[in-house]
Amino acid sequence: MTHNKSCCSISRDSSILRASSVNTEEVQPSGKYAEQIKARMIELQGGSFMMGTNDAEGFPKDGEGPVRQVHVDPFHISPYAVTNQDFEQFILETGYVTEAEKFGWSYVFKLLVSETVLAQVQHVPTHVPWWLVVHGANWRQPEGPDSTILGRENHPVVHISWNDAEQFCKWSGTQLPTEAEWEYAARGGLEQKRYPWGDILKPDGEHRCNIWQGKFPIRNHAEDGYLGTAPVDAFKPNGYELYNMSGNVWEWCRDSFSPTYHINTNRVNPYFNEPAEQKSMRGGSYLCHRSYCNRYRVAARSGNTPDSSTGNCGFRVVWHRS
Numbered sequence: 001m002t003h004n005k006s007c008c009s010i011s012r013d014s015s016i017l018r019a020s021s022v023n024t025e026e027v028q029p030s031g032k033y034a035e036q037i038k039a040r041m042i043e044l045q046g047g048s049f050m051m052g053t054n055d056a057e058g059f060p061k062d063g064e065g066p067v068r069q070v071h072v073d074p075f076h077i078s079p080y081a082v083t084n085q086d087f088e089q090f091i092l093e094t095g096y097v098t099e100a101e102k103f104g105w106s107y108v109f110k111l112l113v114s115e116t117v118l119a120q121v122q123h124v125p126t127h128v129p130w131w132l133v134v135h136g137a138n139w140r141q142p143e144g145p146d147s148t149i150l151g152r153e154n155h156p157v158v159h160i161s162w163n164d165a166e167q168f169c170k171w172s173g174t175q176l177p178t179e180a181e182w183e184y185a186a187r188g189g190l191e192q193k194r195y196p197w198g199d200i201l202k203p204d205g206e207h208r209c210n211i212w213q214g215k216f217p218i219r220n221h222a223e224d225g226y227l228g229t230a231p232v233d234a235f236k237p238n239g240y241e242l243y244n245m246s247g248n249v250w251e252w253c254r255d256s257f258s259p260t261y262h263i264n265t266n267r268v269n270p271y272f273n274e275p276a277e278q279k280s281m282r283g284g285s286y287l288c289h290r291s292y293c294n295r296y297r298v299a300a301r302s303g304n305t306p307d308s309s310t311g312n313c314g315f316r317v318v319w320h321r322s
Ligand SMILES: [Cu+2]
Pocket: 007, 008, 009, 284, 285, 287, 288, 289, 293, 294, 295
């Protein structure tokens, strides 16, 4: 089993078409829609839980372990990832322009693009040839200029950078979850289980999340029903009524990414906020497969640079009553 990180994500190569600088505009907090987003949230009690894993299937180098007791304060969390519909509301109200739009391109998984788009691709990253630099790919056109989000209003928004997600949070009066909050939520009240529903990937043969089936990256048999993203409320929720904590899309977290996170943070409301090259993300995506990266386990971790965007990373938000 490899520890390859690149099926999970790929960092923006800024030498490719850097059209304009990153966002500097200030987003103003919204009123009504933000209240709707908060009203949908699930209130979690918080408390102590066993964070991390010593799982033999895990990747110690990612900093998944050791297992330790961590406390998180009560918080509210979205039952599912921010949808295209939610994000559209944000754009309509603020006129915000995402980084994928400013750069003029984003990374799309090869099997998802049309023949036309494929024929126009000029940059294919050498070590990860399944990630294409697609001009015009962004949240509205997830597979490039000839694609649309029509019919996918309830799918997770993708091609969102960490910086973009932060702006959405500012607008909605929410925050990205810390990794500790994310993992506490993902575990759904179970202790030290591999997935949000238990230790068995497919209990009674039933698919519980949207990941890769088949030989990566050649062919995805889509036995779980999805080649790319699934609706945010597909599959059964976990014990906290949270959907798709594993698979579907990676979810940005608030922390900077560090493989020594467990050393750099407290045991009470841990939050790693030191400057680092990458921000953390959790949950894995429709591209994850056991043979390749196996990062749809609840304790699995990854990261990416804050201006990166891909077709398999989105986010969900939390809120703290103060
Ligand atoms: Cu992966």
